[in-house]
Every structure is written in structure tokens, then in C-alpha cells.
Amino acid sequence: MEQGKPPENGAGADNGGGAAKPARGPGRRLHGAIAHKLGMAILSGQYQPGDTLSGEVAFAEELEVSRSAYREAIQVLTAKGLVESRPKAGTRVLPRNRWNLLDPEVLAWAFAGEPDIQFVRDLFELRAIVEPAAARLAATRRDKEDLRIMKDALTAMRRHTLATEAGRAADRDFHNAILNATRNDALLVLTASIGAAVNWTTQFKQRARALPRNPIPDHVRVYDAIAAGDPVAAAEAMGVLVDLALEDTASTMER
Amino acid sequence: MEQGKPPENGAGADNGGGAAKPARGPGRRLHGAIAHKLGMAILSGQYQPGDTLSGEVAFAEELEVSRSAYREAIQVLTAKGLVESRPKAGTRVLPRNRWNLLDPEVLAWAFAGEPDIQFVRDLFELRAIVEPAAARLAATRRDKEDLRIMKDALTAMRRHTLATEAGRAADRDFHNAILNATRNDALLVLTASIGAAVNWTTQFKQRARALPRNPIPDHVRVYDAIAAGDPVAAAEAMGVLVDLALEDTASTMER
DNA sequence: TCCTGTAATATGTCGGAGTAATTAAGGGAT
DNA sequence: ATCCCTTAATTACTCCGACATATTACAGGA
Numbered sequence: 001m002e003q004g005k006p007p008e009n010g011a012g013a014d015n016g017g018g019a020a021k022p023a024r025g026p027g028r029r030l031h032g033a034i035a036h037k038l039g040m041a042i043l044s045g046q047y048q049p050g051d052t053l054s055g056e057v058a059f060a061e062e063l064e065v066s067r068s069a070y071r072e073a074i075q076v077l078t079a080k081g082l083v084e085s086r087p088k089a090g091t092r093v094l095p096r097n098r099w100n101l102l103d104p105e106v107l108a109w110a111f112a113g114e115p116d117i118q119f120v121r122d123l124f125e126l127r128a129i130v131e132p133a134a135a136r137l138a139a140t141r142r143d144k145e146d147l148r149i150m151k152d153a154l155t156a157m158r159r160h161t162l163a164t165e166a167g168r169a170a171d172r173d174f175h176n177a178i179l180n181a182t183r184n185d186a187l188l189v190l191t192a193s194i195g196a197a198v199n200w201t202t203q204f205k206q207r208a209r210a211l212p213r214n215p216i217p218d219h220v221r222v223y224d225a226i227a228a229g230d231p232v233a234a235a236e237a238m239g240v241l242v243d244l245a246l247e248d249t250a251s252t253m254e255r
Numbered sequence: 256m257e258q259g260k261p262p263e264n265g266a267g268a269d270n271g272g273g274a275a276k277p278a279r280g281p282g283r284r285l286h287g288a289i290a291h292k293l294g295m296a297i298l299s300g301q302y303q304p305g306d307t308l309s310g311e312v313a314f315a316e317e318l319e320v321s322r323s324a325y326r327e328a329i330q331v332l333t334a335k336g337l338v339e340s341r342p343k344a345g346t347r348v349l350p351r352n353r354w355n356l357l358d359p360e361v362l363a364w365a366f367a368g369e370p371d372i373q374f375v376r377d378l379f380e381l382r383a384i385v386e387p388a389a390a391r392l393a394a395t396r397r398d399k400e401d402l403r404i405m406k407d408a409l410t411a412m413r414r415h416t417l418a419t420e421a422g423r424a425a426d427r428d429f430h431n432a433i434l435n436a437t438r439n440d441a442l443l444v445l446t447a448s449i450g451a452a453v454n455w456t457t458q459f460k461q462r463a464r465a466l467p468r469n470p471i472p473d474h475v476r477v478y479d480a481i482a483a484g485d486p487v488a489a490a491e492a493m494g495v496l497v498d499l500a501l502e503d504t505a506s507t508m509e510r
Numbered sequence: 511t512c513c514t515g516t517a518a519t520a521t522g523t524c525g526g527a528g529t530a531a532t533t534a535a536g537g538g539a540t
Numbered sequence: 541a542t543c544c545c546t547t548a549a550t551t552a553c554t555c556c557g558a559c560a561t562a563t564t565a566c567a568g569g570a
Contacts (some may be wrong), residue, residue: 029521030521030522031330055552055553056552065522066522066525067523067524067525068323068524071327072327072522075286075331076330076331076333076334078331079330079334079335079360080334085552085553085554086532086553087529087551088530088531088551088552089532089551090551090552090553091553097443097444097447099444100358100359100448101440101441101444102357102445104355119440122440125439125441126385126439126442129384129388129442130385133384137380184377184380185351185352185377186374187377187380187384189352189356190357190445193357284553284555285554286554286555310518310520311519312519312520320555320556321556322556322557323555324555324556340521341519341520341564342520342521342563342565343517343520343566344520344564344565345519345520
């Protein structure tokens with residue numbers, strides 16, 4: 001480099017890094033924690049679209065963190081389409097239709113507070129569209145290995161019930177196996193994002209009340225249709241599965 | 256502040272901000288440009304999943320930018336699930352299934368180079384699933400205002416052909432109006448992301464050859480079904496529309 | 511084979527210079 | 541006298557380099 005930096009100095013910081021608060025809650029890093037905090041505030045409606053956040057310096061002082069940490073947090077939010085920073089104008093919250101609502105982290109923030117019931121219905125509607133179609137595709141493209149994984153997941157679901165974590169993991173494995181069998185990466189990513197968020201509500205559900213009916217036979221019906229290579233039956237059976245989940249979750253949220 | 260900063264120094268930067276290269280191509284900011292460059296490199300397969308990027312210092316020197324700019328770019332890529340940074344281990348490219356493929360920017364990067372034909376087919380398949388379902392929902396939920404916007408878009412499409420930019424804008428308006436009429440934000444965001452990327456291929460298509468058939472009557476059929484409140488007919492008509500677009504694009508890409 | 515020490519690397523932090531854009535004020539023309 | 545255009549100043553973001561710290565991979569010894 002060609003800048004004649006004076007070698008003599010103990011310039012820079014004297015307090016260094018470590019002193020920061022133990023605020024390492026959700027995010028794995030400091031800026032991650034700030035991004036989480038701000039993201040949740042935005043998703044929960046504390047900031048209206050078009051609203052201006054506190055300035056860089058003011059906010060950093062307010063939270064007693066460095067400007068860099070705040071900046072990197074804003075960078076994350078910008079990447080997800082939640083805010084936009086412009087010189088002089090400050091950092092503004094973008095309108096909702098610019099938000100990247102399918103981002104796993106944004107979804108998590110949306111569900112962290114009290115999730116908007118309308119948005120939950122939207123997501124379930126999307127799931128009700130996509131998952132049956134995925135089952136339909138899987139019925140025509142699955143191979144023996146896919147079927148083996150699905151069968152193993154079903155066995156695990158039967159062994160542990162859905163009330164246990166192992167059982168829910170098996171449920172996720174089952175759905176993931178179907179998505180994998182579609183040989184469609186876009187489909188896989190989409191449902192993975194939604195599924196990760198909706199599982200939060202599933203935990204709510206598990207806590208609130210017992211399952212209304214045994215879901216195993218419905219899963220078996222989906223498997224049988226896929227194994228038989230019957231697209232129509234697979235889509236129909238999966239539709240039943242999603243409808244049940246929706247009605248169950250909706251009734252839980254209403255009370 | 257309570258740090259006893261020694262007053263004597265001309266520390267910090269002496270060149271300040273402006274001197275940077277004119278590399279301000281795609282991204283609106285310097286770190287945005289770097290994120291764009293790295294993102295395109297990853298999406299185009301230059302880095303294999305699990306591969307390690309150059310170290311922070313090495314890379315920053317290589318590109319002759321500060322570490323901050325590189326760090327903020329990495330922050331963006333991390334937010335989109337493309338890479339993960341861990342101390343000592345370096346910054347590694349994550350496996351493809353962790354990528355946030357539905358992020359508009361990631362989608363743009365994927366289509367910036369030579370788009371992977373399999374991924375394009377995946378996206379069209381997803382569109383073929385979602386858009387007819389959207390038309391089905393729109394048929395039951397649309398109001399007079401929605402229908403007016405659709406009608407205006409159709410008129411504009413007839414006036415200008417699809418060979419003009421105005422005509423393509425009208426086409427986008429038509430589809431957006433349908434998505435709006437579903438009253439489902441998740442659906443809206445999803446198709447907006449995909450649509451923005453796929454329009455790139457549409458431009459390819461326009462360049463390669465003339466449209467194989469007049470698409471206006473097919474659009475009118477969709478409109479009529481939605482206006483009549485017939486969900487099944489709306490979904491079917493929209494299915495025809497998407498199939499035509501897929502087969503048209505596929506045949507263009509194969510040669 | 512397991513454990514521990516060392517080295518390497520990313521993370522967190524800081525303050526400062528520079529730039530861009532919004533806002534306000536002033537002068538000119540109608 | 542009112543309105544519009546030009547100009548200047550304020551303000552907040554952008555980028556920079558340096559330093560301190562914590563975590564982790566790796567290698568050497570028990």
C-alpha cells in the first residue's frame with residue numbers, strides 16, 4: 001500500500017472487542033443479534049413502512065454498540081429487502097411488498113412475536129397449493145431409494161408418536177423425502193423455508209392440546225399413492241394432510 | 256465516551272471514501288458490487304459447495320478494497336445463505352440446499368451468467384403449479400377494481416404488441432393484478448421474485464424468434480373465467496398460458 | 511489415542527475523512 | 541407579488557485502516 005501511515009501510534013481502540021454486553025441471544029454474532037432485534041421489531045409492525053430508523057450514530061450510542069455492528073446488521077436487513085439506506089434520508093423501512101417474506105430468517109422473525117393470523121393463513125394456502133403438487137410430481141419421479149427413506153420415516157413416526165421430538169423429526173424427514181423425489185430444487189427450497197417457520201406453530205399446537213386424530217393413516221395413504229405411481233391419488237391424499245394441519249393450527253390460534 | 260483516546264494522531268484513513276475504483280457496476284454500492292461479483296461466481300459454479308474463499312485480508316488486498324467492504328459483502332451473502340464464515344476455518348460456500356434460491360437477487364445472479372437449464376425448468380414447473388392456483392383463487396376473491404385493472408392491461412396488450420416494452424409491461428400488470436386479487440401476500444412475493452428473473456429469459460425469447468402464436472386470446476380466456484367467477488376454468492386457462500411460455504422458452508434455450 | 515498448547519483467522523470495535531442527497535434560502539422571471 | 545430555478549449548507553451514510561479479542565484448526569507430546 002502506498003499511504004504514508006505514521007508508524008508511531010497506539011491509535012485505534014483501547015477497549016477492544018470483548019467488553020460488549022452478553023446480548024448474544026438469538027443471533028450467533030453481535031450484529032446478528034441486532035439484526036434479529038430490528039427484524040423482529042419491523043415484522044411485528046413496530047415500524048410502519050416508510051418510517052425512518054434512528055441514525056447510525058444515534059442508534060449505535062443508544063444500544064451501546066459500535067457503528068460497525070449496527071451497519072452490518074442493517075446490511076443484513078437490506079439484503080432481505082426490509083429496509084433501504086440512502087445518504088441524508090436515513091434508513092427507511094420498505095413497503096411490505098418489497099420484503100423477502102420467504103426468507104427463512106424473515107419467516108422466523110414473523111413467527112417470533114405473535115404471528116399475524118392472516119399471514120399464517122396465506123402460508124398455509126401456499127403450502128396447500130405446493131405440497132399436493134409436489135406429491136403429484138414425486139409419484140412419477142421417485143425411485144427405490146426415495147421410497148425406502150419415506151418408509152423408514154413412516155416407521156419412525158409409528159414408533160415415536162408425533163408428541164415427541166423424534167416423531168416430529170421423522171415427519172419432517174417424510175415430507176423432505178417427498179420434496180427430494182420431485183427433483184426440483186426450487187420446490188425443495190420453498191417448502192423448506194415455509195416448513196421451518198410453520199414448525200414453530202406446530203410446537204404451539206403440541207403444547208395447546210392433543211392431536212385431534214391419528215395422522216399416521218393419512219401419511220400412509222400418501223406413501224401408498226406415491227409408491228404406486230398414482231399422481232392424482234398422491235395429490236389428493238397430500239391435500240387431506242395439509243387441510244388437517246391448517247384446520248388444526250387455525251383452531252389453536254383462534255383461542 | 257470514556258476511552259482515553261490519545262489526542263495526538265492523524266490515524267484513521269487518509270484517502271477516505273471516494274478514491275475507490277469505478278467498479279460500481281451492478282451493485283449500487285461498493286460492497287454491493289463485490290457481493291454481486293461473488294454471488295455470480297458462486298451461482299455460476301466457479302466455487303464448489305464446501306470450497307473456501309480467500310481469506311479476508313488476502314481477498315481484500317486482491318481486489319484492492321478495504322476489509323470493511325469485503326466484510327459487508329460477505330454479510331450479504333451470509334444473509335442469503337450462500338456462505339458461512341467461521342473463525343480459522345474461513346468463509347465456506349454452503350451446500351446448494353442452504354441457498355436462498357427464491358431471493359430476487361440470488362435469482363438475478365443465477366440468470367446473469369448462462370442460466371442452468373435444469374434450474375429454469377424447475378422454476379417454470381413451480382410457476383406452472385402456483386399461477387393456475389392463483390387464478391383459481393382470484394376467480395373467487397376478485398372485486399370490480401381488480402377486474403378493471405386486468406381489463407385495462409388486456410387493452411394495453413392489444414394496443415402495443417408483446418414485442419414492445421410497453422406490451423410486456425402490460426403483460427406483467429395483468430399477471431400482477433391476478434396475484435393481487437388472491438389477497439395472499441406470500442403468493443404475491445413468490446411470483447414477483449420468480450417473474451422478475453424469468454423476464455430475463457423472456458427478453459432472450461423476444462430476440463431469438465417471433466412469438467409462435469397470438470397470446471392475446473389465451474389471456475382473454477383467463478380474464479373471462481376470473482370475471483365469471485369460475486375457479487376451475489380460470490386455473491385451466493392459466494395452465495395453458497404457462498405451458499405455452501414453458502415450451503416456448505425451452506425450445507429457445509435448447510438451440 | 512487423547513489431550514494440550516500454539517498459531518492462524520475471523521470477529522468486534524473505533525474514530526475519522528469523504529461523498530451524496532435532502533432541505534432551505536436567495537435571486538430572477540413572469 | 542407569486543412562482544420557479546439555482547445555489548449553499550446541513551446531515552447521514554459510505555468507506556477506510558488499525559487494533560484487540562475470541563474461537564478454532566492443527567500439530568506435537570504424553
